[in-house]
Amino acid sequence: MLEFAPRVAVLTRIGWLGDALTNQLEALGFRARKCREVPNNGFSRSETVLGESTIVTPQVAAMLRQQVVVVLHLSQVRDHADYPVSVQHLDHADDLSRLEHLLMPAKPTATRSPLGRLTTRQREVLERAARGETNAEIAAALVVATGTVKRHLHDVYHALGVRGRSEAAYALRFLTEGGQSNHRAAYGAELFQSVPQRDVSRKRTG
The missing domain is CATH 1.10.10.10 (Winged helix-like DNA-binding domain superfamily/Winged helix DNA-binding domain)
Structure with missing residues (x-):
């Protein structure tokens, strides 16, 4: 993994899911780190956020200033309406290969x-x-x-x-x-x- 690969913070409290997402992201050329909560000092503006909807709620998403925020919905209830329009959504049933498409803005061309x-x-x-x-x-x-x-x-x-x-x-x-x-x-x-x-x-x- 190159030192300058785009960075992604993975917010999840589920161990296997964090490992799976981290592996997927690194295979796509990102540097990923796992977090269980939003850090007190927030995230670097250059860092992309990918998190469960139970952690990245509409209120949390509205406070984030990242270029790319992707919310992963694990439950059957997938209400996207309360989120800022700039937020991307990934439903649990979706193929994780959609991650590359959703995160493309974080990878300069x-x-x-x-x-x-x-x-x-x-x-x-x-x-x-x-x-x-x-x-x-x-x-x-x-x-x-x-x-x-x-x-x-x-x-x-x-x-x-x-x-x-x-x-x-x-x-x-x-x-x-x-x-x-x-x-x-x-x-x-x-x-x-x-x-x-x-x-x-x-x-x-x-």
Whole structure:
């Protein structure tokens, strides 16, 4: 399981069901964790919630701020009317393979790839920086001022949601080498907290 796979919180008090859902989700390319209750501090906004209707009630669902919330109805009574319209529902009789369809919004597609936000010149600057070129070397190669390179890099960091040169290089490598799989990450600075802060470039000048 890739470190940057989309995360899903599975809320259930039934042991076998939690195991089954976790296995299914991991097979679909998600990182799943089991919870018996909604944590006091809630969930990360980037985390999807999949829970039993006895835990994720209409009142609880209305308080959640996740992009995707899926409620699993185990009883014969399947009253969806009281839930927010954004909530997805999975009835007990449904095939669990529907999970992938319901959770697709949590899995960024190629059209949402952060690299698609970059201009051609920004992408070129990023690729050169990732290869270890200094700002001065990039400026000389592209026949631009060093300040222009710095501005491009600043815009790249903002577009990718990263904090610096090393994380930008890491993001580029992940998206171009592993990002074509179903495990493509939803990017944000929080995803790089475990990335070693190792500078990939030589000492920069300018």
